[in-house]
Amino acid sequence: FSYGIDMGAVSGQTFVEMIEGVYVAFRRAIEQIVLNSSCSCNACANIGGLDLKFIIHYGEFLIQSIGTYRELLGTDVNMAHRLTKNTVTASTGVKAYAIYSQAAVEGLGIANLTGDWIRHREEYDAGSVDVWVEEMEPVWESARLRSVIDIPDSDIADRASIELALPIEVVWDRVANADYRRMLVGSDRQVLTGDEGGR
Numbered sequence: 001f002s003y004g005i006d007m008g009a010v011s012g013q014t015f016v017e018m019i020e021g022v023y024v025a026f027r028r029a030i031e032q033i034v035l036n037s038s039c040s041c042n043a044c045a046n047i048g049g050l051d052l053k054f055i056i057h058y059g060e061f062l063i064q065s066i067g068t069y070r071e072l073l074g075t076d077v078n079m080a081h082r083l084t085k086n087t088v089t090a091s092t093g094v095k096a097y098a099i100y101s102q103a104a105v106e107g108l109g110i111a112n113l114t115g116d117w118i119r120h121r122e123e124y125d126a127g128s129v130d131v132w133v134e135e136m137e138p139v140w141e142s143a144r145l146r147s148v149i150d151i152p153d154s155d156i157a158d159r160a161s162i163e164l165a166l167p168i169e170v171v172w173d174r175v176a177n178a179d180y181r182r183m184l185v186g187s188d189r190q191v192l193t194g195d196e197g198g199r
Contacts, residue, residue, distance in 0.1 A: 001080075003061070003072060010169045012108030014176075016134075018169060019054055019098050023136045024143040026052050052136065054098035055083045058107030075126075076103075082124050088133055092118055096136035105132055 010018070034048045059076025079101070089095055099120075105111055118133040164171055174180045178190040 011173050012110035013113065014169045014173050015108055016098075016110055016113055019056070020136075020139045020143075023052055023054075023096070023098075023139055027140045027143075051096040053096065054136075055080055056098060056104045056108075057083060057101040058104040078126070079129060082126070083122065083129070083131070086122050086131075088120060091120065092133060094118065094133060094135045094137075096140075098134040098136060100132045100134065102130040102132070 030047060030050055037044050037047065039045075057076060057080040059074070059079065061072045061074040061077050064071045064073050083099055083101065086099065088097055088099060100108075100110070100114075100117075105114060114132045116134075116138075118135070120131050120133050122129050122131060175184070178192050182188075182190045
């Protein structure tokens with residue numbers, strides 16, 4: 001269970017890609033364990049069947065401190081917990097997924113990314129909640145097939161580097177933003193092309 005307060009820290013797209021990156025790292029680790037394990041116990045034999053599910057919700061909450069322990073309280077916290085008990089796999093057959101509540105999609109500003117996601121509704125005693133389901137298996141398959149681009153030294157015209165004391169996702173958001181990039185390189189205008197699925 002993780003929570004964030006500053007929604008302006010990273011863009012919605014970067015947040016989605018961070019979730020996808022966690023899933024890809026998890027699957028790579030599982031793949032390596034399966035390849036390198038010689039143990040035949042039940043736990044080790046079934047490692048390949050492990051998977052992840054993510055629940056992402058956006059809303060209001062209170063933080064209650066009891067000694068050094070901090071607890072989140074509120075209706076939206078309860079909704080996030082309720083979403084862990086869902087019918088996604090039973091309804092869609094999708095086993096590894098990220099559920100984004102409609103509130104999360106709106107709060108993160110990622111409606112443009114939901115094109116390939118599955119629209120789904122969960123019914124609870126407190127009412128219904130609309131969600132978007134991103135299937136993680138295609139994310140993993142795409143990452144597995146992605147090749148590394150290697151540029152030979154003879155094709156490199158110039159190199160520049162700088163070390164920044166910032167999280168990589170914040171730096172990426174700025175470099176990927178055409179207006180920031182325009183200022184960095186001193187150009188009059190930059191145009192984004194090749195926008196696939198909102199990315």
